[in-house]
Amino acid sequence: MARTEPLTGRMDRRTLVGALASAAGLAAAPARAADRDPVLRLAGIPRQGGTLIGRTLPDAAIAVDGVAVGQASPGGLFVVGLDRDSPADVVISVSSAGRLVGERRLAVAPGVFDIQRIDGLPPQQVKPQGEALLTRIAAEAERKARGWASQVATEDFAGGFARPLRKFRLSGRFGGQRILNGEPMTPHFGADLAAPAGTPILAPASGRVCFAETGLHYEGGLTMIDHGQGLITAYLHQSAVQVREGDAVVRGQVIGAVGREGRATGPHLCWRMKWRDRRLDPMLLLGVRAPA
Numbered sequence: 001m002a003r004t005e006p007l008t009g010r011m012d013r014r015t016l017v018g019a020l021a022s023a024a025g026l027a028a029a030p031a032r033a034a035d036r037d038p039v040l041r042l043a044g045i046p047r048q049g050g051t052l053i054g055r056t057l058p059d060a061a062i063a064v065d066g067v068a069v070g071q072a073s074p075g076g077l078f079v080v081g082l083d084r085d086s087p088a089d090v091v092i093s094v095s096s097a098g099r100l101v102g103e104r105r106l107a108v109a110p111g112v113f114d115i116q117r118i119d120g121l122p123p124q125q126v127k128p129q130g131e132a133l134l135t136r137i138a139a140e141a142e143r144k145a146r147g148w149a150s151q152v153a154t155e156d157f158a159g160g161f162a163r164p165l166r167k168f169r170l171s172g173r174f175g176g177q178r179i180l181n182g183e184p185m186t187p188h189f190g191a192d193l194a195a196p197a198g199t200p201i202l203a204p205a206s207g208r209v210c211f212a213e214t215g216l217h218y219e220g221g222l223t224m225i226d227h228g229q230g231l232i233t234a235y236l237h238q239s240a241v242q243v244r245e246g247d248a249v250v251r252g253q254v255i256g257a258v259g260r261e262g263r264a265t266g267p268h269l270c271w272r273m274k275w276r277d278r279r280l281d282p283m284l285l286l287g288v289r290a291p292a
Helices: 013-023 131-148
Strands: 041-044 051-055 061-064 067-071 077-081 089-096 099-107 115-118 169-172 177-180 190-194 200-202 207-216 220-226 231-238 254-257 268-275 278-280
Touching: 061 077, 067 077, 077 268, 131 207, 131 220, 169 268, 207 231, 220 254, 231 254
Parallel strands: 115 177
Antiparallel strands: 041 051, 051 077, 061 067, 061 089, 089 099, 169 190, 190 268, 200 254, 207 220, 220 231, 231 268, 268 278
16 A cells, blocks of 8 residues: 655755656656657556657657547647546547558556545535535536646646646645545545645746636636646636636746645645546656647
């Protein structure tokens, strides 16, 4: 079982990516497995929760395990997300003019997820109670689903991602799961970055805001940014949201402030990433750039 203690200390980007890759038994450098294939090049860490940035023929059709997931941009760039529960291997294929032109089978390393068991909790602390609250949660979920469904036709993901906070303590890792009173809860799909309330949150890459609200039950202040092709990052528990839905943002722009709004026990930023229906670890994409 993985350790449950939070990681502490400050890491620069290179050290952090190296530590994550080392934990998965991988080299710290972006994956180069497909570089010998000029039709299909990939960069990223092939691990559960990882994101791969690919380059291929312009407008080529992309499939994962035989299922169509979209097409490359006019510049030939595309994204593939490896879900938290991704199988041990995936096949990425590229077709152009109805013909298969490239294919790559990737071994996917298992994630390292913290498991925590807590027993003896009152029922209201395990699941929300009351008709009014449940109705509110359902309405908020519908609005958030529309944000997650965004698919802006841009290549903003290509330049790589920076950290959304200049300084932080990694207090919770992606993919962890609590078992409360013997019942497994939904895994934690974000990286928790602890920092003082009011700390500026910076857009880690350019994109378009596809959701921005305050006062949500679970998230408090929540912003989502589409970085192209449905690769979306989310910023939870903000004390202030400083962008609006539809805004174009650039890398390094202040989009909000760290808080403890919603279901949070202390000031921190829960940083999440999703591609289509796949839950991703944003920390695994730090420093990864599109193949040349």
